[in-house]
Amino acid sequence: MGNNRKRKIDISKQNKEIEVKEETSEAEEDSADDQLLNTITNEEEDCSDSEGEIEDSEDEGDQHSEEESEESDFNISEDSESNDSEGSDGSSGTEENSGDSTEEEEEDSSSSEIEEATEEKETVENKQNSKKDVKKKVFRERKTEVKTLKSSTINEKLKEKSESAGNNEYDYDSSDEEDIRNTIGNVPKNWYNEYKHFGYDWDGKKIIKPEAGDHIDEFLKKMEDPDFWRTVKDPQTGQNVILSDEDIQIIKRIKAGKIPDVSFDEYAPWIEWFTRDVMQTPLRKFPEHKRSFLPSKDEAKKVSKFVHALKMGWIKTREEAALLRAKKEPQFYMLWQTDDQAEEMRRIHKHIPAPKSFTNISAFTTHAESYNPPSEYLFDDREMKQWDKHKDAPWKRKLHFVPQKYDSLRQVPSYKRYIKERFLRCLDLYLCPRAIKMKINIDPEDLVPKLPSPKDLQPFPTTLSVEYKGHTDMVRTISTDKMGQYLLSGSDDGTVKIWEVNTGRCLKTIKMDDIVRSVEWCPNNALSLVLIASGKKVVLINPHIGDYLVCSKTDSVLQEASKIASVMSERVKSTVEWSQPEDALYKSGVRLMLTHFKDVTQVTWHGKGDYFASVMPDGQNRSVLISQISRQSSQLPLTKSKGLVQCVLFHPTKPCLFVATQRNVRIYDLVKQTLVKKLMTNSKWISTMAIHPAGDNLLVGTYDRKVLWFDLDLSTKPYQVLRLHGTAVRGVAYHKRYPLFASGSDDRSLIISHGMVYNDLLKNPLIVPLKRLEDHQQTNDFGIFGVHFHPLQPWVFSSGADGTIKLYSN
Amino acid sequence: MVSKKKKKFSSGEGAKYISRRAALRKLQVSLREFRRLCILKGIYPREPRNRKKAQKGDTGIKTLYHIKDIQFLLHEPIIWKLRDIKTGSKKIAKARALKDYEKIHKFNNSYPVLKLDHIVKERYPTFIDALRDLDDCLTLCFLFSTFPSMKHIPRDQSQLCRRLTTEFMHYIIEAGVLRKVFVSIKGYYYQAEIKGQTVTWIVPHHFSFEPQNRAEVDFKLMSIFVEFYIVMLGFVNFRLYHSLNLHYPPKFPSLSATNIEKQLVDEDVFVSERVAALNYSIAKNSNDIVEEDVAIDDFCNEDDPEKLAEAKKEAESIENLKTLFKGLKFFLNREVPREPIVFMLRCFGGEVSWDKLLFVGATFDENDESITHQIVDRPSVDNKYTSRYYVQPQWIFDSINNRELMPVKKYFMGEILPPHLSPFTNKGLTDIYMPLEERALHDPTLLEEIHKKDKEAEDSEKNDIAENNDDDHIDESESDIESAEELQENDTKKKLSVAPGKVTKEDPQQKGKEARQEYRLREKMVKNKHKRLYKSMMQNKLERKKEIWLLRKKRRLHEEAKNEKNQKS
Structure with a gap:
């Protein structure tokens, strides 16, 4: 581009005669749009000359370099032609310039005056006027003006030429030669800041800068000069230029985005030169080539290839392709001919259908899930806190979502976990092991056995009637006399007390040396004896209560018995030592004393009242001792230790001994000296046991909260296990006459139950818990120790760790 | 001759199941293919009766499939198709790597399709x-x-x-x-x-x-x-x-x-x-009408006449439901979710339209005077037509669930809506909480109470709660107190005196308490076998009760708060 321009300049320098340069803005007007601002600011004398401006802008940045270069090439050739023609023969008429000659007359005058900077504006005005005239002559073409000053002689010559030329086909200049009036070239204009002139014109004269006034002058001009608003500065020559009305109109049109040329008709009817219609005459002058009437061999080859490919099915027509696509999509037809008849085919083995996903939504969940639930379903603060707490363990949450309330449907957002939930369901469907599970649909009440109402099973003790207070420590053991008039109790405070049952009065207190672990009144009516186990000693005491005759007779019987010298083996002798009490003791009622080698925990009478058994748990194979009062001798029934003996019992009628070790109960026949039965309790530790007066049923209490009912005729396993208590059972008892039994435990409760044993062997005992009585105080985690029924009445005694004995009556 | 010793797990539970890894080996497929196969064929793992035996003595938890299910998969033709797919995609991947577009095209076209x-x-x-x-x-x-x-x-x-x-x-x-x-x-x-x-x-x-x-x-x-x-x-x-x-x-x-x-x-x-x-009825193959609805025969000799009556009632209500919106014309405002509502309305015979610009298929304009209901979900509308009701969408849902048109008054535009209740309630369960609104649906007399917001209702609820409290929690302590009182009475009676006799009335509360005590003792006699089940059932029952109690309490608190607000304003 730069080269081109240089060449242009050179050419113009060569042909110095031709000083007139004309340009039309016509050619480039359409491209002037983006240079609008430049045009307005930079326009000097010839605002209409947009071409020059474009060139300027190109200098600044080569944006449209390619187009421009083409144009410029074209221009150069034109220019050169015209220049040549002018150069060779001016008179022959360079059409190019001749058209302009008319204006140039006026322009000459104006150009001559240019040197006087003060008059400049007037000249511009003149020029504008002249232009207007020209416009009328020349087809609405706008004129550019003179570029440089020229001599009057040449001017005249040109005038002649133009006149001779008349209406030439080149009556306007289409060249877009750059408007160069300043010859300094493309140098920064600020180099001339300090000079009065602003470069040089073609003749080498200085172009004097217009007088630059100060701000006040400027302001005055602004106020006074009506043309001030249309005065612009030409950046090339530094002269002020006043824009013409037409220029301004063009600028306005460009600003409005219209085509600058007013006369251009955008909506002119379209002339279709090249139509598909066959025309009478060809547009082109020459006929079609013969080749064009012959089918192309190359194309035929291609077509045959396609045909072959189609034939082979390598390529498909659109229809075929659509068909193929449709084939890949699922096709639906009547798969099931009937609703409910299955066709025979291989299927999944024992199919377990997946549970439906929405069937087991409970009502609670669904109401809470509503977008507008009743207010009570929304979480309060506490529930919300609970929700947050289980963030890491969401399965612990009550609901799997937080209930929300929205005022209207439009506010409901999408549910965040929806896709996740669907995904989890999918996982369940293919990954969750399936099994058929029987679901029990019963009321929990149906599991509770139907038992007769306690009201129909009266009488049984229900109310607390008497309390026996006086012991200072826990009362471990109680017993009544045969008639049920007196109550005997032994306590940890080392005393044995005898109470009147009906009044609750303490009749007698017997002080012992040690803790009293077991007391029992002699079951024989004819003897007034009580058996007391305290420490290592077992003492027989005549309480002197009740019938005087019986008491005195008891004494005499015992005295007779003491005269009999008994022979005992060494083993027995090392176990127990019989001794007669001293006088002081005798007076206090003690009749016999047995000193054992270990602590005695329990003593029990045989039903006849002659024998009694004592238990020493630490005694190894000598832990059970049976003593006979009438002979004043003892024997050890067991030779081998079978474990820690807890308690022993005599069968009420048969010569049998029940020995409860820690886990089992063994029944020995004392006559045959054999083991009859071993009862399996399946519990950890037996505490106590009681035998039914008929002798066929046994009640065993254990420290692991159970009460076991053994039917000795049935099996060695318990007939029924009663878990009535919350803690260790310490006392069990049968009533001698009524079908009642009771159990007392550490949870302070005494439970009275109905235990009916039928004479019919085929009928199992009926057991009905009747009443729970909780009156004892808890002391050191102990509740009730001893339980004893009144021998005649449906009353029950219980002794507790709180040092009281209570009588419940019906 | 000594018979050969039978190998362990060659019969019974051990031979019935196959672990997933073994199944993969047997089927010669990858885990991914196996997953696809299982999903398509509906094969699922099974829970064995005895896991240890089923896992051939292995502890821990394995995914076990029934051996017959795996044998069933072995015969499945799509297993081959899956293999073809695998090779096909490998070929395509290779062609793509080589940028052989012709081949890619070819393989894509011949990519196997699963027929299911x-x-x-x-x-x-x-x-x-x-x-x-x-x-x-x-x-x-x-x-x-x-x-x-x-x-x-x-x-x-x-x-x-x-x-x-x-x-x-x-x-x-x-x-x-x-x-x-x-x-x-x-x-x-x-x-x-x-x-x-x-x-x-x-x-x-x-x-x-x-x-x-x-x-x-x-x-x-x-x-x-x-x-x-x-x-x-x-x-x-x-x-x-x-x-x-x-x-x-x-x-x-x-x-x-x-x-x-x-x-x-x-x-x-x-x-x-x-x-x-969804707004046009679709074409029929022929014009014969299939009459499906058969009236319930009267002579069917079922034992239960009540059941029959119930079934009849149900059928009637369904018949009512089918023509619920017949003859009504609805217009949907643009903020209303179109598809679900059109679906529901058209299901029950309603005519629906919406703004033409919203979606294709609108049948009439908003200015149609014959529109009976306009569904709106905004607080107000600029120009209202007096000839129609402006109701909120919930009216439609509630009407359908109720099987009759609900009174529109509560659902008017801008009203605070009544709660939307779920129709999926378990009717079998007795001890579930029913919100007041739901109870009102079953018992219309309650409705008036809600309207009036009677205090009676609240009081009764309070009483209910109080009773519940009595039942569940305070029982034991109460019994203690009462027994203590009895004791005191006994003490006072000890003094010898003659007082005029009184007719002792049986205290129902006392009676109930005794009965409960009796029951508690009887409860102890539940068989060992059922004890755990019984306990868990009772536990659940208790939890449900507690839940109900909590809901009632929350409801009461809400009502109270609401009343207070009303009073203030």
Whole structure:
């Protein structure tokens, strides 16, 4: 581009005669749009000359370099032609310039005056006027003006030429030669800041800068000069230029985005030169080539290839392709001919259908899930806190979502976990092991056995009637006399007390040396004896209560018995030592004393009242001792230790001994000296046991909260296990006459139950818990120790760790 | 001769099951293929009776399949198709790596297609079986119909889902078998009764799709499910349409008549849009009307006359439901979710339209004077027509669930809506909490109470709660106190004196307490075998009771707060 321009300049320098340069803005007007601002600011004398401006802008940045270069090439050739023609023969008429000659007359005058900077504006005005005239002559073409000053002689010559030329086909200049009036070239204009002139014109004269006034002058001009608003500065020559009305109109049109040329008709009817219609005459002058009437061999080859490919099915027509696509999509037809008849085919083995996903939504969940639930379903603060707490363990949450309330449907957002939930369901469907599970649909009440109402099973003790207070420590053991008039109790405070049952009065207190672990009144009516186990000693005491005759007779019987010298083996002798009490003791009622080698925990009478058994748990194979009062001798029934003996019992009628070790109960026949039965309790530790007066049923209490009912005729396993208590059972008892039994435990409760044993062997005992009585105080985690029924009445005694004995009556 | 010693686990539980790893080895497939196979064929792991034996003495937990299920898979033809797919995709991958586009094209065209028709028939021997299993299918298809195109999901899957689900909705509309609807925070629950089977499905709310964490949701897996469900739903639709004599795929009878002047650019698109609008009835194959409804015979000698009466009542209410919106004209405002509401209204005979610009298929304009109801979901509307009710969408849901038109008054535009209750209640359970509104539905007299906001109701509730408290918690302590009182009485009676006799009235509370004590003792006699079961059942019962108590309390607090607010204002 730069080269081109240089060449242009050179050419113009060569042909110095031709000083007139004309340009039309016509050619480039359409491209002037983006240079609008430049045009307005930079326009000097010839605002209409947009071409020059474009060139300027190109200098600044080569944006449209390619187009421009083409144009410029074209221009150069034109220019050169015209220049040549002018150069060779001016008179022959360079059409190019001749058209302009008319204006140039006026322009000459104006150009001559240019040197006087003060008059400049007037000249511009003149020029504008002249232009207007020209416009009328020349087809609405706008004129550019003179570029440089020229001599009057040449001017005249040109005038002649133009006149001779008349209406030439080149009556306007289409060249877009750059408007160069300043010859300094493309140098920064600020180099001339300090000079009065602003470069040089073609003749080498200085172009004097217009007088630059100060701000006040400027302001005055602004106020006074009506043309001030249309005065612009030409950046090339530094002269002020006043824009013409037409220029301004063009600028306005460009600003409005219209085509600058007013006369251009955008909506002119379209002339279709090249139509598909066959025309009478060809547009082109020459006929079609013969080749064009012959089918192309190359194309035929291609077509045959396609045909072959189609034939082979390598390529498909659109229809075929659509068909193929449709084939890949699922096709639906009547798969099931009937609703409910299955066709025979291989299927999944024992199919377990997946549970439906929405069937087991409970009502609670669904109401809470509503977008507008009743207010009570929304979480309060506490529930919300609970929700947050289980963030890491969401399965612990009550609901799997937080209930929300929205005022209207439009506010409901999408549910965040929806896709996740669907995904989890999918996982369940293919990954969750399936099994058929029987679901029990019963009321929990149906599991509770139907038992007769306690009201129909009266009488049984229900109310607390008497309390026996006086012991200072826990009362471990109680017993009544045969008639049920007196109550005997032994306590940890080392005393044995005898109470009147009906009044609750303490009749007698017997002080012992040690803790009293077991007391029992002699079951024989004819003897007034009580058996007391305290420490290592077992003492027989005549309480002197009740019938005087019986008491005195008891004494005499015992005295007779003491005269009999008994022979005992060494083993027995090392176990127990019989001794007669001293006088002081005798007076206090003690009749016999047995000193054992270990602590005695329990003593029990045989039903006849002659024998009694004592238990020493630490005694190894000598832990059970049976003593006979009438002979004043003892024997050890067991030779081998079978474990820690807890308690022993005599069968009420048969010569049998029940020995409860820690886990089992063994029944020995004392006559045959054999083991009859071993009862399996399946519990950890037996505490106590009681035998039914008929002798066929046994009640065993254990420290692991159970009460076991053994039917000795049935099996060695318990007939029924009663878990009535919350803690260790310490006392069990049968009533001698009524079908009642009771159990007392550490949870302070005494439970009275109905235990009916039928004479019919085929009928199992009926057991009905009747009443729970909780009156004892808890002391050191102990509740009730001893339980004893009144021998005649449906009353029950219980002794507790709180040092009281209570009588419940019906 | 000594017989050979039998090997362990060669019979019984041990021989019945096969672990997943062994199954893979036996089938000669990769885990991914096996997963696909299992999903398509509906094979699932089984819970053995004795896990240790089933795992051949191995402890821990393995995924166990029934050996027969795996043998069943061994004979499956699609196992070969899956292998073909594997090789096919390998070939394509290789061609792609070599940039051999011709080959890619060729392999793409010959990519094997899984045919699942036989599996549908095999998994669902009868049509009823398929209907029974439709819940998951519909829910997943409705979800997928909202999905954009995604990686790992075949391109046309969501479009097909959309097509099939709209077809299904058209069937529901034509058959009028929708029974219950429920708007939950998760989406719209629908329940239909098709050939005696209840089919329930959820349609999510708008904009349900969200990109998911890869560790959380595997879209590929869901897509395998959908692959099967699409085929199944297509066949089900086909049969359902034919049972109603409808043309499948859906067509419109009056389509050409109304739009003859329009040159249809793409008829398929036009039809599918109309189908999606749900607002036109679809064409029938023939004009014979299939009369399905058979009146319940009077002479059927069932033992229970009450049951019969109940069934009759039910049938009547369903008949009422089917014509619930007949003769009513609805106009939907643009903020109302169009599809669910049009679906429901059309199901029960209503005429619906909406703003023409909103969606294709609008039949009449807003200024039509014959419109009876306009569904709005905004606080106010600029120009109202006096000839119609402006109601909120919840009115439709509640009316359907109630099987009669609810009074519109409570649902007017701008009103605070009454709570929306779920119709999916378990009627069998007795000890469930019923909100006051639900009780009012069963017992209309209660309704007045709600309206008046009587204090009586609240009081009674309070009493209920108090009673509950008595029942559950304070019992024991109370008994203690009372027994102590008795003791005191005994003490005072000890003094010798004669007082005029009093008639002792039986205290009902005392009586109840005794009965409870008795029961508690009897409870101890539950058989050992059932003890645990009994305990857990009672525990659950107690929890439910507590839940009810909590709900009642919350309700009371809310009411109180509301009353206070009212009083202040």
